[in-house]
Amino acid sequence: MDGVQLLLIIGAGIAxxxxxxxxxxxxxxxxxxxxxxxxxxxxxxxxxxESEFILAVVVPPLLYSASRGASVSAxxxxxxxxxxxxxxxxxxxxGLLGLVAGWxxxxxxxxxxxxxxxxxxxxxxxxxxxxxEIGLPKRVTSILTGESLVNDATALTLFAxxxxxxxxxxxxxxHGGVELLRNAFxxxxxxxxxxxxxxxxxxxxxxxxxxxxxxxxxxxxxxxxAEEVHASGILAVVIAAFSVSVNLTxxxxxxxxxAYRTRLQEEAFWPxxxxxxxTFVFAYIGLQLKFVLQDLIDAKELTRTLVATGVLLVVAxxxxxxxxxxxxxxxxxxxxxxxxxxERDDAFRAEYEKRQQRRQKRRRGGQPLDPPTQKETLxxxxxxxxxxxxxxxxxxxxxxxPGREAILAIALFVTLGTLLIQGTTVGWLTRRLRFxxxxxxxEEEQMRxxxxxxxxxxxxxxxxxxxxxxxxxxxxxxxxxxNRTLTEEIARALIQDIDxxxxxxxxxxxxxxxxxxxxxxxxxx
Numbered sequence: 001m002d003g004v005q006l007l008l009i010i011g012a013g014i015a016x017x018x019x020x021x022x023x024x025x026x027x028x029x030x031x032x033x034x035x036x037x038x039x040x041x042x043x044x045x046x047x048x049x050e051s052e053f054i055l056a057v058v059v060p061p062l063l064y065s066a067s068r069g070a071s072v073s074a075x076x077x078x079x080x081x082x083x084x085x086x087x088x089x090x091x092x093x094x095g096l097l098g099l100v101a102g103w104x105x106x107x108x109x110x111x112x113x114x115x116x117x118x119x120x121x122x123x124x125x126x127x128x129x130x131x132x133e134i135g136l137p138k139r140v141t142s143i144l145t146g147e148s149l150v151n152d153a154t155a156l157t158l159f160a161x162x163x164x165x166x167x168x169x170x171x172x173x174x175h176g177g178v179e180l181l182r183n184a185f186x187x188x189x190x191x192x193x194x195x196x197x198x199x200x201x202x203x204x205x206x207x208x209x210x211x212x213x214x215x216x217x218x219x220x221x222x223x224x225x226a227e228e229v230h231a232s233g234i235l236a237v238v239i240a241a242f243s244v245s246v247n248l249t250x251x252x253x254x255x256x257x258x259a260y261r262t263r264l265q266e267e268a269f270w271p272x273x274x275x276x277x278x279t280f281v282f283a284y285i286g287l288q289l290k291f292v293l294q295d296l297i298d299a300k301e302l303t304r305t306l307v308a309t310g311v312l313l314v315v316a317x318x319x320x321x322x323x324x325x326x327x328x329x330x331x332x333x334x335x336x337x338x339x340x341x342x343e344r345d346d347a348f349r350a351e352y353e354k355r356q357q358r359r360q361k362r363r364r365g366g367q368p369l370d371p372p373t374q375k376e377t378l379x380x381x382x383x384x385x386x387x388x389x390x391x392x393x394x395x396x397x398x399x400x401x402p403g404r405e406a407i408l409a410i411a412l413f414v415t416l417g418t419l420l421i422q423g424t425t426v427g428w429l430t431r432r433l434r435f436x437x438x439x440x441x442x443e444e445e446q447m448r449x450x451x452x453x454x455x456x457x458x459x460x461x462x463x464x465x466x467x468x469x470x471x472x473x474x475x476x477x478x479x480x481x482x483n484r485t486l487t488e489e490i491a492r493a494l495i496q497d498i499d500x501x502x503x504x505x506x507x508x509x510x511x512x513x514x515x516x517x518x519x520x521x522x523x524x525x
Contacts, residue, residue: 248262
């Protein structure tokens with residue numbers, strides 16, 4: 001791929017995204033479709049990249065950007081649902097799709113398990129990013145966000161194990177389970193170490209450009225080091241993003257002069273990088289269509305591959321709906337049985353209520369203790385669109401893997417199918433389910449008001465033209481998050497307002513001296 005092709009892809013992506021946003025359509029889907037159509041234009045060359053390039057260069061920053069805005073407390077409050085979907089459901093989905101793929105396309109051999117791992121993880125981050133517009137309940141948003149971060153790690157670990165099996169390495173279910181746990185713990189440890197180092201270094205740089213550059217290197221470094229020792233690079237990036245984002249924004253110990261400029265710069269930087277990388281991946285995969293189809297025609301596998309695509313698409317959608325219903329249904333059943341026992345046994349009820357109160361105190365923002373409702377279960381089950389990771393993993397498969405062209409084509413068509421079938425109907429389904437968000441929104445507004453009162457209290461008896469008042473306001477909000485009286489999302493939004501006001505103060509021209517004293521206003525940093 002030369003520079004001209006890359007510029008054309010980015011320019012086309014900007015135009016497509018602008019039109020798609022106005023019509024409330026997912027830009028990635030349009031980019032893939034148009035790129036696929038463009039691949040049939042005579043003279044369009046086949047773009048070739050090293051198999052490891054997409055996973056090593058594209059996935060880490062996209063995952064870091066998605067993780068840095070996620071709520072750690074919401075993740076913890078919905079841990080059971082997230083682990084159920086992000087680990088157990090991915091394992092089940094990967095196994096089922098691998099079996100079906102091997103049955104329909106026996107020529108794939110062990111590579112059928114590679115295809116199963118590629119198709120297993122849904123990418124729900126895009127849907128969640130439009131959650132307020134769609135009307136998603138907060139709990140559904142938290143579950144889908146957490147699932148999308150965890151299932152990537154599970155799927156890529158399965159992907160690596162399946163590739164080893166294709167290359168002739170012997171493996172067993174026990175070995176796979178041990179490897180999954182080892183990858184997870186080592187990846188988390190590596191991400192935590194790099195987060196600590198990053199926080200320590202950036203406090204001593206004192207330059208927003210250098211600090212942003214340091215953070216940009218973090219996802220690549222954490223991912224590559226973890227992968228080098230055969231650990232989960234995905235989890236290394238996730239924990240690093242969580243740690244750096246929470247500490248820089250909410251922990252008073254990591255506040256330092258000029259930190260507000262770095263936060264504002266990063267808030268502007270990451271969405272741009274997300275757009276460029278997503279545009280590149282969607283366009284790159286779409287532009288492979290003509291050549292992948294030609295390879296299948298030459299191998300006389302086109303018809304069988306298209307049939308396999310249709311079957312796998314239906315299985316992926318239906319199985320998620322059924323599996324989510326059964327997994328959450330089992331949770332509902334056990335919850336109902338515990339409540340029935342509490343009604344009959346006074347001693348058990350007293351202990352149960354104490355335990356519930358302790359758990360509720362550890363939660364912020366009204367995250368419920370009971371299992372998801374039927375409506376929430378249906379919505380979570382329907383939001384199963386495949387996306388960036390499926391396309392990136394498929395594009396990273398080495399050339400020597402049997403049936404690579406078929407896997408690429410199936411990954412592309414299944415991704416498009418889920419985007420067209422599920423992605424375009426999520427909003428409609430949410431409206432049909434008629435979630436009552438009145439209490440949820442009232443509680444959020446109450447928390448915002450609480451945050452504003454804390455900010456107003458921090459301004460008491462302080463000079464409003466001095467930086468100390470902004471530090472005091474951020475400190476008050478950080479303490480409220482630590483005390484679980486304010487959610488991280490609301491605290492981040494209020495801190496961003498503080499950062500903007502502080503930046504505005506320092507860019508105001510100085511006031512001329514007058515009879516009341518020396519010039520005031522801010523001075524340029």
